[in-house]
Structure formats: C-alpha cells, structure tokens
Amino acid sequence: MPELGVILKLLFLVLVVMGALLPVITWVERKQSAVMQDRIGANRADILGIRLIGLLHPLADVLKLFGKEDVVPLGANRWMHLVAPVIALVPGIITLAVVPFAGVYDFGGGPISMVAADLDWGMLYVFAVGSIATYGTVIAGWSSNSNWGLLGSLRGSAQMISYEVTMGLSLVGLFMCFNSLKLQEIAQAQDATFRVFGFLEAFGWVHALPRWLSFVKLPMWGIVLQPLGFILFLTCIMAENKRPPFDVPEGESEIVAGYHMEYSGMRFGLFYTAEFLEIPVIAMIVTTLFLGGWTIPWFSTQKIIGALNGTIGVGAATGLCLILHVLSFFLKVIVMIWLQMQIRWTLPRFRYDQVMDLCWKIMLPLSLANVFVTGIVILGIERLYR
Amino acid sequence: MLAQFAGVVAILVLAFVVAAGMLIAHRLLGPSRVFDEKQEPFECGERQIVSPHQRFSVKFYVVAILFIIFDVEAVFLYPWGALFRDLGLFGLVEMASFVAVLVVGFVYVWKKGALEW
Numbered sequence: 001m002p003e004l005g006v007i008l009k010l011l012f013l014v015l016v017v018m019g020a021l022l023p024v025i026t027w028v029e030r031k032q033s034a035v036m037q038d039r040i041g042a043n044r045a046d047i048l049g050i051r052l053i054g055l056l057h058p059l060a061d062v063l064k065l066f067g068k069e070d071v072v073p074l075g076a077n078r079w080m081h082l083v084a085p086v087i088a089l090v091p092g093i094i095t096l097a098v099v100p101f102a103g104v105y106d107f108g109g110g111p112i113s114m115v116a117a118d119l120d121w122g123m124l125y126v127f128a129v130g131s132i133a134t135y136g137t138v139i140a141g142w143s144s145n146s147n148w149g150l151l152g153s154l155r156g157s158a159q160m161i162s163y164e165v166t167m168g169l170s171l172v173g174l175f176m177c178f179n180s181l182k183l184q185e186i187a188q189a190q191d192a193t194f195r196v197f198g199f200l201e202a203f204g205w206v207h208a209l210p211r212w213l214s215f216v217k218l219p220m221w222g223i224v225l226q227p228l229g230f231i232l233f234l235t236c237i238m239a240e241n242k243r244p245p246f247d248v249p250e251g252e253s254e255i256v257a258g259y260h261m262e263y264s265g266m267r268f269g270l271f272y273t274a275e276f277l278e279i280p281v282i283a284m285i286v287t288t289l290f291l292g293g294w295t296i297p298w299f300s301t302q303k304i305i306g307a308l309n310g311t312i313g314v315g316a317a318t319g320l321c322l323i324l325h326v327l328s329f330f331l332k333v334i335v336m337i338w339l340q341m342q343i344r345w346t347l348p349r350f351r352y353d354q355v356m357d358l359c360w361k362i363m364l365p366l367s368l369a370n371v372f373v374t375g376i377v378i379l380g381i382e383r384l385y386r
Numbered sequence: 387m388l389a390q391f392a393g394v395v396a397i398l399v400l401a402f403v404v405a406a407g408m409l410i411a412h413r414l415l416g417p418s419r420v421f422d423e424k425q426e427p428f429e430c431g432e433r434q435i436v437s438p439h440q441r442f443s444v445k446f447y448v449v450a451i452l453f454i455i456f457d458v459e460a461v462f463l464y465p466w467g468a469l470f471r472d473l474g475l476f477g478l479v480e481m482a483s484f485v486a487v488l489v490v491g492f493v494y495v496w497k498k499g500a501l502e503w
Contacts, residue, residue, distance in 0.1 A: 018404070067415065069416050073425055074426055075427065086405040090405060097397040117390055117397070118393075145427050150438040150442070158446050162449060165456040172463045172464065174467075176468075179470070181468050265412050356503050361496070364456070368485060371467070372478070376478070378471070379474065
C-alpha cells in the first residue's frame with residue numbers, strides 16, 4: 001500500500017524536525033550564543049528542581065506563548081491579521097515533503113525511494129513554496145495597521161524577492177552538473193567519486209605526476225563541483241530566512257520589531273516557529289544539493305551492500321545501509337545547523353543598502369557568470385573525453 | 387504521475403492542522419481582556435497620527451519590477467540547465483545571447499541608479 005508508506009515517511013520527517021530538531025535549535029540558539037559571548041545562558045527553567053542544562057526552556061516558551069493574550073490592534077484587517085502567520089509557517093513545513101532523507105532501496109518489492117513526494121521537478125517546488133513565505137511577511141505588516149509594521153514588511157519583502165532571484169540563478173550550475181531538478185536524483189548522482197587528476201590522462205600527461213596522485217578521489221558532491229554556487233546559495237537562503245546578519249526587517253532602534261510587532265501570543269509564536277523551522281529546512285536543502293545528501297563519502301550504496309550481504313544477507317544489508325544513510329544525512333544536517341548558528345552569532349548585521357547592494361551588484365553578476373563558466377567547463381570536459 | 391502528489395497533499399493538510407491547532411489552542415487557553423487603549427497599534431506611547439495606509443517609496447516597486455524580470459529569466463534557465471548536456475554548445479550560445487540582452491538591461495538599470503538605496 002503506497003499511501004501508507006508516504007504517510008510514514010512524512011510523519012518520520014515532520015516528527016524529527018518539529019519534535020526533536022526545532023525545540024533543540026531554540027535551545028542551541030541561546031546556549032551557543034552564551035558560550036560565544038562568555039555567558040552561562042538559559043538554565044533557569046525547571047520541573048521539580050530538574051534543570052537539564054536549560055533543555056526545558058523550549059517547553060517553557062510554548063507554555064508562556066499559550067498563556068498570552070491574543071491582541072488584534074484597532075483598525076487592523078482581522079482576517080488578514082489571522083492568516084499571515086499561517087502563511088509564514090506553512091511553506092517551511094511543506095518543503096519537507098520533497099527532501100530525500102535516504103536513498104532508493106529494493107527490499108524485494110520494487111524500489112522504495114525514501115522521500116515523501118518524489119517530484120520530478122522537486123527544486124521548482126522548493127522555489128515555488130519558498131516564495132509563498134513572502135506573502136506572510138507582506139500581509140502581516142500591511143494588515144496590522146502599524147507604521148513600523150508596514151515599514152518592516154516593505155523592507156522584508158524587497159529583501160526576500162531580491163534574494164530569491166539570486167538563489168534561483170546560483171543553482172543553475174548545479175542543475176547543469178547533475179542534469180536534474182529532482183532532489184533524489186541529485187542526491188544519487190552525488191553517491192560517486194571522481195579522480196581529481198584524471199583529466200591529465202586526457203592530455204597524455206600520465207607520467208608527469210607521481211603515481212599515487214592518480215588515485216586521489218573526491219566525492220562528487222555539489223560543493224566540490226560548484227564551490228561558488230554553494231557560497232552564493234547559502235548566503236541567499238540565509239537572507240531569505242531574515243535572520244541576522246540579514247535581519248533588516250527588524251531593528252530595535254529604528255523600526256522596533258518589524259512586520260510582526262503587532263502580534264502576540266501564539267500568532268507571534270507561529271512567526272517564531274517559522275523562523276526556527278526554516279533553519280533545519282535550509283540545512284536539509286543545502287545538504288541534499290551540495291553536501292551529498294544521504295550519501296556516505298567514498299562508500300557508495302553498492303559498495304556497502306556488496307560488502308555486507310555476504311555475511312548478513314541482502315535484506316539485512318540493505319536495511320543497515322538505509323540506517324547508515326539516515327544517520328549520515330542527519331549528521332550533515334546538524335553540521336549545517338551549527339554553521340548557520342555560528343554565522344548568525346559571528347557577523348554583525350548589515351545596513352539595508354548593504355544587503356541590497358550585496359544581492360543585486362555582487363551576487364547576481366557572480367551567479368550569472370557561474371552559470372556560463374560551468375557551461376564552458378562541462379563542454380570542455382566532454383570534448384576532452386570524446 | 388498523480389501519485390507523486392499524495393505526499394504533497396498529505397503534508398499540506400498536516401501543516402494547516404499544525405498551524406490551526408496552535409491558533410485554536412491559544413484562543414482557548416489565553417486570557418482575553420479587551421479595552422481600547424491596549425488595542426491601539428504601537429506608536430512609542432503616542433496616539434497614532436499618521437495612518438500607515440498611504441503611499442510609500444517608489445524604490446520598492448522598482449525592486450518588485452526587477453524581480454519579475456529576473457525571476458522569469460531564472461525560470462527559463464532551470465529546464466535549460468537540466469537539459470544542458472543534450473543541447474551542448476548550441477544551447478550555451480543560445481542562452482548566452484538571451485542573457486546578453488538581459489545583461490544590457492541590467493547595466494542600464496544599474497547606471498540609471500535603480501539599485502541605489
């Protein structure tokens with residue numbers, strides 16, 4: 001029954017992200033900043049005296065948000081005011097549907113792809129869904145009848161749509177390398193290695209270098225094939241999330257809390273959840289596209305199953321491989337979450353004109369150049385090996 | 387083909403249930419003491435004098451127009467990128483000529499100062 005499989009895969013991913021990663025990230029945000037700024041950090045929330053190094057703070061947050069009053073400002077568009085936080089949260093959750101958290105396995109009943117919705121145009125889905133979040137920002141600021149809210153939402157929406165252009169263009173080079181828009185196919189293509197100095201043989205320079213160099217292999221990850229694309233994409237997608245250093249829609253000294261300043265209680269909680277939910281979602285997308293997704297570097301799926309099935313049988317070997325891939329995927333996701341936290345607490349925030357200049361004047365030309373340099377290199381390599 | 391969308395529909399329902407559930411639970415659990423002074427939009431302790439629903443800087447419209455142009459360009463590039471190996475040199479030259487036209491427009495916009503803040 002395929003529908004049951006789809007629902008199981010969805011529940012697994014949503015529960016891991018919303019039930020485990022999301023609360024821990026709100027704790028990491030406080031604790032990591034505390035460590036970096038030489039403070040103690042969150043450690044006061046307790047149940048019967050048990051503090052668990054501050055891990056109960058997410059629970060205290062939720063209880064507090066539920067206990068707050070739901071204030072709708074005078075003159076606000078009540079319906080839009082209610083819808084905006086929902087529109088902000090939903091895109092983050094539904095992006096999870098296309099994320100492959102493990103590969104394609106055959107347990108005897110045909111191949112099973114470990115992704116809830118294996119869309120052929122998965123990346124288009126990610127872009128399409130991601131751009132809906134802009135509406136949440138615009139509607140929130142416009143509907144709450146507040147000058148600061150409107151200014152915040154104008155800034156936020158201009159920033160988000162600007163970075164969306166560059167985010168799309170920075171990935172074209174990657175699509176050219178892997179010939180696909182399907183996330184599972186992109187991840188599978190990275191389940192391989194290539195010889196770094198293999199191109200020398202095409203020139204007939206086999207003996208020009210020490211022999212061991214021809215055995216140097218790198219995993220065929222997006223970050224190796226598209227290093228500039230990785231930097232551009234990570235910057236853009238972090239700017240889409242509007243967290244520091246790109247937090248120009250907010251600003252305590254100028255426009256107070258920006259577009260969500262007239263929100264209280266759980267309506268604010270939804271914006272807060274959306275912001276923190278996008279951190280693991282960004283980590284998953286970046287991992288799938290650039291860090292090999294679920295693959296284990298230098299050990300392809302066939303290699304692992306081939307090495308194990310002699311001792312424990314094909315079925316158990318495939319199952320073990322599946323578990324290893326899931327662990328590998330979440331290990332990379334956690335590394336990417338850590339990196340985002342590190343960037344957030346290391347860099348000072350940009351001024352608004354700097355944010356827009358970075359996007360339109362630096363990153364847009366660079367991402368266009370990246371597309372054509374990638375094209376010329378791919379054509380050159382194909383010419384070389386013909 | 388349509389079976390691909392089962393997961394999308396399922397997660398869409400799940401996402402709306404999560405969001406609506408949080409809002410409904412909040413409505414049931416939270417207090418509600420409504421009076422006019424509290425409901426006023428925040429204005430640093432003053433009464434709101436200027437309505438937010440008025441004209442704002444044209445720069446935001448310019449950015450939105452530029453976004454449309456360049457995002458359509460990006461959408462053209464995705465299928466081209468995915469089929470690049472089949473198209474080969476022909477595809478690269480075709481896309482270069484298409485992007486060259488846009489780059490002329492981009493340089494014009496830049497020189498006109500539409501990207502200055």
